Amino acid sequence: MTQHDPALLSAALSGAERAINQAILLAPTSHSALKALDGTLIGVEITSLELTLYLALAPGPEVRLLSHCEDKTATFVRGSLEDFATLITSEDPAATLINSGIELQGSSASLIRLQQVISQMDIDWEAPLVERLGDVTGHQLAEALRSLFRWGEGARKSLKRQLSEYLLEEGRLTPPKLELEHFFDGVQSLSMRVEKAQVKAEKLLAKAAARRAQQ
Amino acid sequence: MNDDAIDTSHSDDSTDFGFTRVDRAAKASLVREVFDSVASRYDLMNDLMSGGIHRLWKRFTIELSAARAGQTILDIAGGTGDLAAKFSRLVGPDGRVILADINAAMLEVGRDRLIDKGATGNIDVVQADAQSLPFEDGSIDCITIAFGLRNVTDKAMALRSMLRVLRPGGRLLVLEFSKPTSPLLAKIYDQYSFQVLPAMGKLIAQDADSYRYLAESIRKHPDQETLLGLMEEAGFANVSYHNMTGGIVAVHRGFKA
Numbered sequence: 435m436t437q438h439d440p441a442l443l444s445a446a447l448s449g450a451e452r453a454i455n456q457a458i459l460l461a462p463t464s465h466s467a468l469k470a471l472d473g474t475l476i477g478v479e480i481t482s483l484e485l486t487l488y489l490a491l492a493p494g495p496e497v498r499l500l501s502h503c504e505d506k507t508a509t510f511v512r513g514s515l516e517d518f519a520t521l522i523t524s525e526d527p528a529a530t531l532i533n534s535g536i537e538l539q540g541s542s543a544s545l546i547r548l549q550q551v552i553s554q555m556d557i558d559w560e561a562p563l564v565e566r567l568g569d570v571t572g573h574q575l576a577e578a579l580r581s582l583f584r585w586g587e588g589a590r591k592s593l594k595r596q597l598s599e600y601l602l603e604e605g606r607l608t609p610p611k612l613e614l615e616h617f618f619d620g621v622q623s624l625s626m627r628v629e630k631a632q633v634k635a636e637k638l639l640a641k642a643a644a645r646r647a648q649q
Numbered sequence: 650m651n652d653d654a655i656d657t658s659h660s661d662d663s664t665d666f667g668f669t670r671v672d673r674a675a676k677a678s679l680v681r682e683v684f685d686s687v688a689s690r691y692d693l694m695n696d697l698m699s700g701g702i703h704r705l706w707k708r709f710t711i712e713l714s715a716a717r718a719g720q721t722i723l724d725i726a727g728g729t730g731d732l733a734a735k736f737s738r739l740v741g742p743d744g745r746v747i748l749a750d751i752n753a754a755m756l757e758v759g760r761d762r763l764i765d766k767g768a769t770g771n772i773d774v775v776q777a778d779a780q781s782l783p784f785e786d787g788s789i790d791c792i793t794i795a796f797g798l799r800n801v802t803d804k805a806m807a808l809r810s811m812l813r814v815l816r817p818g819g820r821l822l823v824l825e826f827s828k829p830t831s832p833l834l835a836k837i838y839d840q841y842s843f844q845v846l847p848a849m850g851k852l853i854a855q856d857a858d859s860y861r862y863l864a865e866s867i868r869k870h871p872d873q874e875t876l877l878g879l880m881e882e883a884g885f886a887n888v889s890y891h892n893m894t895g896g897i898v899a900v901h902r903g904f905k906a
Contacts, residue, residue, distance in 0.1 A: 440900075441893040444705040502712040 438485060440501060447487065447499040454497045460557045467551045468495035474544045475503065477510035480518065491548075510539040521549060664802055667865030676802040677751065677778075683859045684728075684752040684800075690854045691755065692729050692762075697849060704731075706898050707795060709891070710824045711735055713902055719743040720790040723814070725779050726750055726797020730759030730768075736793075737768040747784075749777040750797075779807040784814040791815075795824040799870035808883035815905040821885060823901040828872040830896035838897060842867065873899045 458464065474491045488503040511518075513536035524530035527549040531542055538545075559579055564572030601607045609617070663670040666679050684691075695703050711732065716722055718741040724733045726749075733748040740746060748763070750756045753776055760774045777783050779794065779801050792811050801807045811821050829835040842864035850860025871879060873890050876899075880888045885903030892899050 439893060439895070440709040440891050441702060441705045441898075444708045445702075448705065448708060500712050501709065504715040505717075 438501075443485075443487075443501045447501060451497060451499045454499075455494075457555065457557055458495060458497065460559065460561060461555045462558070464551055464555045465495055467547075469493070471495075471544060471548060471551070474509075474548070475505055475507045476545055476548070477503070477507040478518070479510070479512040480515050481512060482514040482516070489548075508540050509542065509545050511545065512537040512539075522552065524549070525553075665866070665869040667862040667869065669865075673802055680800045681752055683862050685754045691758065692731070694850065694854055694860070697853065698846060702894060703796075706824060706893050706900070707732055707735075709893065710793060710795060710822050710900050711739070713822055713891075713900060714791050714793060714820070716740060716744075716791055721745045721747070721788065723747045723749060723782075723784070723789045723792045725777075725782075725792060725794040725811070726800070727793075727795075728752070728755040728759055728797075730763045730772075732793055732795055733759070733772055734763055734766050734768040737763075737770075737772050740771060742771060744771055746772045747775055747789075748772055749775045749779075749782070751776065751778050780810055781806075782810045782814050786813050787816045789814045789816060790819050791822070792819070793822045793824065796826070798823050798825050798876075799866045804871075804879060805883060808880055808885070812884045812905055817905055819905050821880070821901075821903050821905075823876065823880070825876070825899065825901075826867040826870060827876070827892070827896055827899035830892060834895045834897070873901075876901055 458468065468491060471491045472493055472495065474489075476489045477486065478489060479486045486501075488500040488507065490498040490500060490503070492498055513521075513534065517534045517536045520534055521527060521530050521536060527546045528542070530536075531538060531546070560573060560576035563576050563579075566572065567575060602610050662673050664673045664676050665671075666676050671679060699706075714722070714736070716736055716739040718739070720740050721744065722733075722736045722740060724730075724736065724746065727733050728750050730748050733746050736746045748756070748759055750759065756774055756776055763769060763772055763774075775783070779797070780803055792815060794811075798804055798807065808821075815821065829838050843861070846864050847857040847861040850863075851857035854860070870876075873892065873896065877888050877890055880901060880903045884905075886906040888901065888903040890899045890901040
C-alpha cells in the first residue's frame with residue numbers, strides 16, 4: 435500500500451484521467467484499437483516516487499487510473515519515472531522494455547500495444563476549437579497549432595539526429611549501434627565457447643579421475 | 650430546530666446532538682430537520698466547504714469498494730446520490746445499487762439528480778433507517794456510508810444492522826470526518842469549522858445553525874481508533890482505515906467474515 439495521502443493521489447490521478455479521456459475523445463481513430471484492449475489492467479510501480487497505480491481500460495473507450503485495485507493484473511511493471519518516460523516516448527517499445535531498467539511481470543503484449551496506440555494517437559484539436567470559437571477562428575487557430583506542433587516535432591527530430599551525430603562522429607563519446615551490437619555478439623559467442631570448454635574440461639577431469647581410480 | 654427536545658442533563662436516555670445532549674428518541678427528528686433545511690443546496694455547500702475535495706475522498710472510497718459488474722451495493726445516507734451514480738456504472742446492468750437515506754428531502758434531491766444524470770436502470774431509492782435496515786440477511790456485497798454515521802443515534806446498532814445484511818466476504822466502507830493527525834492542522838481546522846463554516850451556511854443556505862450542528866457533530870464523532878474499535882465490536886473482521894487530508898477525513902473498511 436502506498437504511503438501517499440489518498441486524497442492528494444486521487445487529485446493527481448483524477449486530473450490525469452480527465453486529460454487522457456479528453457484526448458481519447460478527440461482521437462476517434464484510436465477508439466477501435468483501444469476497444470480491443472478493453473478489460474486490460476496494468477499495474478505500474480514508480481520506484482522513484484514510491485507509488486503504485488493501476489491503469490484500467492474500460493468500455494467507452496475510457497481509461498481509469500486507480501491508486502487501489504484488488505483485481506489481478508495481467509501485466510505489472512516496476513521502474514523509475516525516467517524509465518517510464520523513455521518507454522512512453524520510445525519508437526521501439528519492445529526494445530526499450532528489454533533494455534531499460536523496467537522490471538516486467540506477466541505479459542508485455544498489452545503494454546506494448548497500449549504504448550503504440552498512445553504514440554500513434556492523432557488528436558483532432560480542431561473540433562473543440564471550432565465548437566468554442568466558431569468555424570473561421572477555430573480552423574485558423576487549429577492550423578496555427580498544427581504548424582507549431584509540426585515545427586516542434588521537426589525540431590525535436592533534428593535535435594535528436596544532430597545530437598546523435600555529435601556523440602557518435604564528432605565527439606566519439608559513444609560507439610555506433612552496429613559496432614556495439616557486433617561487440618555484444620562477440621561477447622555472447624565467447625561466453626558460449628567458454629561454457630562449452632568448461633563442460634569439456636569437466637568431462638576430461640572426470641574421465642581422468644575415473645582412470646586413476648581403476649589403476 | 651425543536652428546542653423542546655433539547656435536554657442538558659446527561660441521563661442514559663440522552664445522546665449527542667452536536668455539542669448538546671438530547672433525548673435519544675428526539676435525535677433522529679432533529680437530524681432530519683437539519684437535512685430538510687440543507688437538502689436543496691447540500692452538494693453546492695459540500696463543494697464550497699471542502700473546496701471540492703469531498704469528491705476526491707469519495708473517489709478513493711469507491712476504489713476501496715472494489716465494486717464490480719453484477720454486484721449489489723448499498724449506499725446508506727446516500728443523500729444526493731453522487732456515490733450511487735458512480736456505483737451504477739461500475740456494477741452495470743446486471744448489478745444493483747440501493748440509494749438509502751432516512752431523510753425524504755435528501756432522497757428526493759438524489760433521485761432527481763440521478764434521473765438528470767441518466768443513472769436510473771439499476772438504482773433503487775429506499776427511505777431507510779441505518780439502525781434497522783429493511784433488507785434480507787446476507788444480500789449485499791458492499792455497503793458505503795459517507796458522512797452519515799455521525800448523524801446516526803445508535804452507531805453500534807447501525808453497524809450490527811449493516812453486518813447482518815452483508816454477504817460473507819462483503820465489506821463496509823465508512824467515510825467520515827475524523828481527527829486531524831497534526832495539532833497545527835487541528836487548530837486551523839477548528840477555526841474553519843466554527844467560524845467560516847456557519848458563516849458560509851448562513852450566506853448560501855440561509856441556515857447557520859444547521860452548519861454549526863454539522864461542525865459540532867464532526868467533533869463529537871469517534872476518532873479513527875475508536876471507530877475501528879466500534880466496527881470490531883460489531884463483528885467486522887480485518888478492520889483498517891486510511892487517513893485522508895491529514896486525518897480530517899478517514900475511510901474505515903471492515904469485512905464480514
